[in-house]
Amino acid sequence: xxxxxxxxxxxxxxxxxxxxKHLEKEFVNIRAGKASPSMLGSVMVDYYGALTPLAQxxxxxxxxxxxxxxxxxxxxxxxxxxxxxxxxxxxxxxxxNGDLIIISVPPLTEERRRDLAxxxxxxxxxxxVGIRNARKDANNDIKKTEDVSEDEQKSVEADVQTLxxxxxxxxxxxxxxxxxxxxxx
Numbered sequence: 001x002x003x004x005x006x007x008x009x010x011x012x013x014x015x016x017x018x019x020x021k022h023l024e025k026e027f028v029n030i031r032a033g034k035a036s037p038s039m040l041g042s043v044m045v046d047y048y049g050a051l052t053p054l055a056q057x058x059x060x061x062x063x064x065x066x067x068x069x070x071x072x073x074x075x076x077x078x079x080x081x082x083x084x085x086x087x088x089x090x091x092x093x094x095x096x097n098g099d100l101i102i103i104s105v106p107p108l109t110e111e112r113r114r115d116l117a118x119x120x121x122x123x124x125x126x127x128x129v130g131i132r133n134a135r136k137d138a139n140n141d142i143k144k145t146e147d148v149s150e151d152e153q154k155s156v157e158a159d160v161q162t163l164x165x166x167x168x169x170x171x172x173x174x175x176x177x178x179x180x181x182x183x184x185x
Contacts, residue, residue: 002147012138020127040055041055046080067104070102134164142156
């Protein structure tokens, strides 16, 4: 097989794989009712004048499925951490007991679960669009490649379609598992 064709196939597979990885990262941010330290991943704290990710200045744990605890490594950072969690607008109400900041994760309502499922579907659809765009780019590149017979071109386009089908299926499987997780009470 032509080395240009091999390169096109490899870069297409990488682009499709990146679309799926991006989807998985987005799904981490969609909470499914269970407390997780990643829920506070977007919180930035004013640490001596510099905005710093919460995980770099505090220990974030989940002692159970409904609670997140945040223990800053410096006692004087309790107020700024508490303020940063509130400012992050995640819908959490932190409680400060002097040693720890305790966040109770409220259970999701049925309506909120449906909204999260819609959000997950939209993210999955976005990933599928990325996969299809990679397919379109690959097919265009194949047509532009010189010294490739028409039969070879059709064969390579079939390979690209096989890759596309594989990654679309993977996306749908990830979505199905996330929807199940969201809708499970």
